[in-house]
Amino acid sequence: MSISLLLEMAESGDPDRVAVVDGDRRFTTSELSGLADGGAGVIAASGAQHVVYVGAGGVMQPLLIFAAARAAKPYTPINYRLSAEAIRELVDRLPDPFVIVDDRYRDMVASDDRLQTSEQFLAAARTAEPVVEFADPDDVAIVLFTSGTTSKPKAVELSHGNLTSYITGTVEYGAADPDDAALICVPPYHIAGVNAAMSNLYAGRKMVYLTNFDPGEWVRLVASEKVTTATVVPTMLDRIVRALEREPTALPSLRNLAYGGSKVGLPLVRKALELLPEVGFVNAYGLTETSSTIAVLTPEDHRTAHGNEDATIARRLGSVGQTVPGIEVEVRDDTGAVLGPGQPGELFVRGEQVSGKYTGVGSVLDEHGWFPTKDIAMLDEEGYLFITGRSDDTIIRGGENIAPAELEDVLVEHPHVHEVAVVGVPDPQWGQAIVAVVVPAEGVEPDADELREYVRTLLRGSRTPDRVVFRDELPTNATGKLLRRDIIASLHDARAEK
Structure with a gap:
């Protein structure tokens, strides 16, 4: 299954539903699908073998994900916060790229015949001859560079099969209520930013983009767009909590707030739970190599653990919850032996959504399909997963x-x-x-x-x-x-x- 089918299903379900809000611009699922077809035509006409985006996201993120998929070319969003030298080095690592860049970052990218600004690409997509080509499930759909916090960034290859397995296994098609809206402020080059575009479309949820995070603007958008769900990284959660402490604001539409990307201190989690008692909090844990989330601490888990007198249950507030459908996990010691509950070791993961494949390196899965995460973890008796850090740390x-x-x-x-x-x-x-x-x-x-x-x-x-x-x-x-x-x-x- 190609990821392009996710947009096709969203369009067939409700072509007139507003799919994307990006500042003053709004696009229905039908309009987004038409632009993706035209964008695929622009990509195909370029003769390029890879689509690269350097920019802050917004509508360009879902448009380029699906335009590249319908042109059967891999797509790579690159961290626009890097230096010009670092951006150019990453672009040069990709084969025969067609680069789309937000105008404000144009000087960060080397001049080339296969380069357009985002506005140029949007304009071209409106008039180009449509192209719709369905890639093989094993073909590479997305290539993401790791953050490089401990070593040189690696290029992770995620296939159409990896990504659709994650979406269809964890998201119910068309399950969102007609008025549901998701506020997206995670960066486009992060796996959460990629999957936000696919999962919300598939669920039938309006996507509201905040491309430059500001806690005051985040609160305003939640209220004005009647946002029902949002995803933030820990630093954003901290700033939102501080803003709400300074100026308490009711957010009656907000039903779920997911956080992840790195560890969150328990005092901050407790404070957020107390400030927003009607909100369901979700802690999502995953890696780029696993096509995003592999374990979830649900809203019910949060509320059950918070302040529980049973120390074992209360401790689960610091866990990342239990694995999502289709995912298996093992905790192993240095010899490779599988450890039991309460014993820390390295976390290994297996499932259809797990890639474990890097450009220039190939697959690092073992002979049985297990991926070594390099995370130190522990499982409790009920299968709640605790991540205690990286082995390198x-x-x-x-x-x-x-x-x-x-x-x-x-x-x-x-x-x-x-x-x-x-x-x-x-x-x-x-x-x-x-x-x-x-x-x-x-x-x-x-x-x-x-x-x-x-x-x-x-x-x-x-x-x-x-x-x-x-x-x-x-x-x-x-x-x-x-x-x-x-x-x-x-x-x-x-x-x-x-």
Whole structure:
């Protein structure tokens, strides 16, 4: 099945329904489908083998996803926040590309005959000879570059089969109410941004795009467009909560708010639950290589866990929930043995939506189809999945393996701590020393020794941070992922300056 069929089904179900709201522009499913057919004609006429987009999204995201699919060419949205050099390097890694770029980023992309601005492409799509070609399910539909938080970005290849398996397995066709609307503010180059366009169309839900996130504008759009569901990354959730604390605003239409992309501190989750008691919160966990979500902590899970007197159930508020249909998971130790409940190890994932394939590398699935996520995880007795960090982030102090999340989960509960990241830095005596980098809560000046003692009383002495340093903010990328290597580099630079 080609992903282009998702738009075809949406159009056949309700051609006059408003599918996309992008600023002052509105497009019905029929109009979007017609533009995708014309856009496919523009792509086919270019002779290119790959479609690339450098821009903030909006209507260009679903249009290019489906225009590329109907031209049977892979599509790659690229992080427009990168430097011009980095953008050009990624474009050069793709074969024979046709580049569409938002006008404001035109100077970031090298000049080439196969280049159009977004407005030029839109205009051409309105008049081009339509093309509709159905790709094979095994053909590559989307190529996304990983965020490169720990290494050079890899190009992940997702097939039509991977993506349609995820959509049809987790979304009910046409199930949305006629007035349902989704607010989309995740970036187009993230897997959540790609799947937002496909899943909402398939469900029959209006998509409202906010291409430049601002918490005040987010709140305004929820109210004005009667948004019923939205997806945010943790940094966005934090800013929304702060905005609502400063100026309480009723959001009666909002039924579900999903968050994901990286770990969210439990104090923030609790505060959001209390500020928006009528909203169903969803924690979604997934990877680019798995075509998005593989586990979900449902609204019911959130409310059941929040404040529960049973410690086992209450702890699940910090989990990513249970696996979605069609997904299998295993937690393994260093020898490859499968571990039981309560035992941490590396998470392996299997299912039709799982790609595990990289351009220039090929598939990294094992002989039985399992994908190594490199995430350290644990399952409880009821199958709730807990993600404790990346294997690359493990601190080895005096020969003892220490997961940063173990300390972070404790420190973030201290009333003087707003955010915290724990990293390991080189140490001549212990191999690595533990450094806690803390963003203080508003209006307080935490004491480093007090925070160290707080950890010592709740964890083993070997888990006590060797140092606590304070920062105004933690470095993250646009999808909220913590940039630990930037923290380590800044600590190294600070030491070198002394």
